[in-house]
Amino acid sequence: MFAVTIGVIGVLAFAATAWIYSTAVPRPIHGDGKGYYVYQPALFLDHDPTLVRTAERSFGGNPVNIPGVTWARTSVPVGQPDQYQWLDQYGVGEAVMIAPFFAVGEVVAKVMGQPQDGFSWPYQAAASTAGTLYMLLGLALTAGVLKRWFSRRTVVLTLIAMTFGAAVFEYGSYETTMSHAYSFCVSLSSCG
Numbered sequence: 001m002f003a004v005t006i007g008v009i010g011v012l013a014f015a016a017t018a019w020i021y022s023t024a025v026p027r028p029i030h031g032d033g034k035g036y037y038v039y040q041p042a043l044f045l046d047h048d049p050t051l052v053r054t055a056e057r058s059f060g061g062n063p064v065n066i067p068g069v070t071w072a073r074t075s076v077p078v079g080q081p082d083q084y085q086w087l088d089q090y091g092v093g094e095a096v097m098i099a100p101f102f103a104v105g106e107v108v109a110k111v112m113g114q115p116q117d118g119f120s121w122p123y124q125a126a127a128s129t130a131g132t133l134y135m136l137l138g139l140a141l142t143a144g145v146l147k148r149w150f151s152r153r154t155v156v157l158t159l160i161a162m163t164f165g166a167a168v169f170e171y172g173s174y175e176t177t178m179s180h181a182y183s184f185c186v187s188l189s190s191c192g
Helices: 002-023 032-037 039-045 052-058 093-112 121-146 152-165 168-173 180-189
Strands: 069-074 083-088
Touching: 002 121, 002 152, 002 168, 032 039, 032 093, 039 052, 039 093, 093 121, 093 180, 121 152, 121 168, 121 180, 152 168, 168 180
Parallel strands: none
Antiparallel strands: 069 083
């Protein structure tokens, strides 16, 4: 019964994602989600953790155009001129969780003849899929914990209420590159 509920939520999430991004202007990797995601193309495609090459290729040459990336002073020895570098305020945890999906996006981009830039449609679809699947895994983990103490009916109603009443569905379908679906999944993994 839990699998059916989570499966239906998954079908709805993928359908909503397809509808949203076929009619809306933003792409799945947008807003602050770019700040979490940008480690992928910076490390795997540009081999440049400073983000400079990625900014040159995909953000008009300016890392400030990447949400969450700021110019910060690095520590330097006394008497040396101040040095600055680009720093991403977002942690790498989500990027680590997206990495297998990014690899699939890379293969699809290559096979389909799409730009291998980290932001063409295969990468967008891969990143979106990652957020949706981590949301579904979080729901499965929630069901696994709750079924120890509550009836099936209560667990199913709780899953539905959480999904549609607590913005879980939004972060598993529209805001899939934001950290919420990933945090939801990881926080529950310690409850098993």
